[in-house]
Amino acid sequence: MNIKILGPGCPKCQQTEKVVRGVVAESGADAQVEKVTDIVQIAEYGVFGTPAVVIDGEVKSVGKIPSAEEIKAWLEP
Amino acid sequence: MKERTKLLLIAGVFLAAYYIPWSHPIIRQSGLEAFMMLQEYAKEHVLTCLIPAFFIAGAIAVFVSQASVLKYFGARASKILSYSVASVSGSILAVCSCTVLPLFAGIYTRGAGIGPATAFLYSGPAINVLAITLTAKVLGWQMGLARAVGAIIFAIVTGLLMALIFRKDDAARTSGQIYVPDAGDRQRSLLQDSLYLLTMVLILVFASFARPADGATGFWPMIFAWKWYITTAFLLVLAFMLKAWFTRDECVNWVDSSWGFMKQIFPLLIGGVLVAGFLLGRPGHPALIPEHYVQTLLGGNSLWANLFASVAGALMYFATLTEIPILQGLIGSGMGKGPALALLLAGPALSLPNMLVIGSVMGVKKTATFCGIIVVMSTIAGLIYGSLAG
Numbered sequence: 001m002n003i004k005i006l007g008p009g010c011p012k013c014q015q016t017e018k019v020v021r022g023v024v025a026e027s028g029a030d031a032q033v034e035k036v037t038d039i040v041q042i043a044e045y046g047v048f049g050t051p052a053v054v055i056d057g058e059v060k061s062v063g064k065i066p067s068a069e070e071i072k073a074w075l076e077p
Numbered sequence: 078m079k080e081r082t083k084l085l086l087i088a089g090v091f092l093a094a095y096y097i098p099w100s101h102p103i104i105r106q107s108g109l110e111a112f113m114m115l116q117e118y119a120k121e122h123v124l125t126c127l128i129p130a131f132f133i134a135g136a137i138a139v140f141v142s143q144a145s146v147l148k149y150f151g152a153r154a155s156k157i158l159s160y161s162v163a164s165v166s167g168s169i170l171a172v173c174s175c176t177v178l179p180l181f182a183g184i185y186t187r188g189a190g191i192g193p194a195t196a197f198l199y200s201g202p203a204i205n206v207l208a209i210t211l212t213a214k215v216l217g218w219q220m221g222l223a224r225a226v227g228a229i230i231f232a233i234v235t236g237l238l239m240a241l242i243f244r245k246d247d248a249a250r251t252s253g254q255i256y257v258p259d260a261g262d263r264q265r266s267l268l269q270d271s272l273y274l275l276t277m278v279l280i281l282v283f284a285s286f287a288r289p290a291d292g293a294t295g296f297w298p299m300i301f302a303w304k305w306y307i308t309t310a311f312l313l314v315l316a317f318m319l320k321a322w323f324t325r326d327e328c329v330n331w332v333d334s335s336w337g338f339m340k341q342i343f344p345l346l347i348g349g350v351l352v353a354g355f356l357l358g359r360p361g362h363p364a365l366i367p368e369h370y371v372q373t374l375l376g377g378n379s380l381w382a383n384l385f386a387s388v389a390g391a392l393m394y395f396a397t398l399t400e401i402p403i404l405q406g407l408i409g410s411g412m413g414k415g416p417a418l419a420l421l422l423a424g425p426a427l428s429l430p431n432m433l434v435i436g437s438v439m440g441v442k443k444t445a446t447f448c449g450i451i452v453v454m455s456t457i458a459g460l461i462y463g464s465l466a467g
Contacts, residue, residue: 008179011341039434043182046255048147050179063143063258 001031001075006042007051016051016065023071031075107355107364114354114402115347122285126214129281130207131342135335136277137206139327140270141169147257150180150188150197159189163196164232167204177201178431182438187255191243191439195447196236198435202397202425203228207342211401212421214285216408219466224421227458231422235450243443265322273322276315283308342397349399357406364406372411378463380456386416387455390424391448394431400424415463423455 003020007013017035024031036042045054049063053071060066060074098104146169148154149162163184167177177198185194202208204225213221265273286304289297300307319328357371358364375382395403404417427448436444 006179010176011337038437039178039182040437042179043186043438046183046187048150048180048183048188048255048257049143050176052256059254059256062256 001029002056003031003033004036004054005033005051006036006045006047006054008037008039008042010050012065013051016053019065019068020053020071023068023075027072027075029075103365106362107358110358110362110364111351111354113362114359114406115350117359118346118350118402122211122214125285126210126281127207127346129277129284130210131338132331132335133274133277133281134206134338135331135333136274137169138334138338139330140273143169143258147180150184150193151255152188152190154189156189156192159193160196160233160236163189163193163236164200164229165204166197167201167228167232168206168209178434178438181435183255185439190240191246191443192236192240194236195239196232198447199235199426199451200228200232203232203422207338207398208401208425210281210285211398215401215405216417220414220418220421223418223458223462227418227422227462231451231454231458234454235447238450239443239447242446246443269318269322273315273318276311276318280308280311280315283311345396346398346402349396350402353399353402353406357403357410360405360409363410366410368410371407375407375412375416378413378415378460380460382413382416383419383456383459383463384452386412386420386459387423387452390420390422390455391427391452392429393424394428395424397425413463414466415459415461417459418462419455419459422458423451427451 003024005013005017005020007016013035017033021033024033042050042052045052045059047059047062051065052062053060053066053074055074061070099108146162146166149158149166181194181198181201184197185191188194209221209225212224283300283304286301289301323331354364356365375386390400400421404412404420407420408414408417432444432448435447439447
């Protein structure tokens with residue numbers, strides 16, 4: 001599983017990365033977490049707002065810090 | 078921060094502490110001015126203007142649905158609507174500057190195209206609530222109004238010009254799925270949300286109501302005499318609204334987000350005020366930079382002064398709101414009103430670092446055109462405002 005956090009480095013984006021990494025570590029899911037800060041790459045996903053979370057190419061959340069429960073639900077197969 | 082950067086920083090501070098002639102009268106005067114200016118902000122602007130403005134910005138970020146605005150930036154949105162929304166949406170979407178660039182890139186590559194994208198890119202940082210209120214408070218309401226109106230007009234004209242100049246390229250954009258933030262559930266009607274925001278704006282207006290000219294009679298001095306009663310009345314109304322219409326969680330989110338803005342912006346503003354005070358001093362009190370330099374370069378309302386202000390503003394990076402104390406210092410040292418507006422219009426929207434990012438999104442040619450349009454228009458606006466305001 002590949003998780004991408006899209007965001008240029010604002011406080012909310014860092015918070016999102018922290019929450020996602022926390023949930024992944026806690027659940028022991030087999031996932032790589034990657035931070036995408038390049039504006040051009042972010043725009044390729046078509047997200048109108050950051051932070052955004054993309055899991056295996058699918059946009060899961062846009063413009064907010066997702067809650068730990070939401071992230072857990074995405075990680076389940 | 079890299080270790081090498083830290084070393085350079087410490088070395089820089091050390092060299093400054095070692096070599097700056099601190100006992101020299103001019104340096105002493107400048108250091109004093111820095112703290113006098115900080116005190117002026119603390120006494121005059123923080124409680125009555127900035128704190129209410131932070132709460133308004135926090136409320137906008139939490140309660141105004143971004144999705145309802147963003148749908149006007151889609152590829153199939155009506156063109157007239159996208160331009161109008163782009164020109165004013167900065168006040169809603171761009172309270173945090175980190176949202177501007179990704180959203181711009183999104184609108185440009187997937188959404189409504191280069192026109193609305195550049196209109197938004199310009200208006201975003203230029204017309205947010207905090208910037209306009211503090212400009213009006215510190216530099217006078219005329220300047221605040223000129224900044225707000227100028228920014229909206231500039232955004233539309235820049236967007237239309239960019240769309241016209243590069244109309245062929247726009248056809249080649251990739252189309253694809255776009256994702257906007259969720260609307261979230263709404264418990265309140267639009268009327269309730271608007272009344273709530275309006276109450277806060279009124280608190281801000283009355284709390285920072287300026288003392289009328291001495292000897293004036295009639296309406297304004299009466300409001301001034303009553304301003305704290307009126308402000309308290311609106312605070313009570315606000316408390317009632319919060320109790321009746323909002324859940325506990327919503328209030329917590331609102332305070333959190335206002336606190337987020339304060340944490341982000343206060344340190345930058347304090348730094349900006351200290352630097353502006355040290356270099357330029359308060360009006361009527363000279364500091365490090367001699368006033369005749371400022372007067373020669375930026376005084377009066379010549380074409381040269383306006384152009385210089387626009388180009389300098391376009392290249393310089395201003396952290397959120399710091400442009401205001403810097404301009405206050407410059408005006409106090411003899412900068413003309415026209416060049417001041419030119420700098421306000423060209424400054425916050427453009428800077429060397431963000432030109433590089435914009436360049437990576439839409440290419441050097443378009444970026445250069447975009448900056449060129451803004452510099453030319455700011456110069457013209459400065460000339461016009463300077464001749465009106467004198």
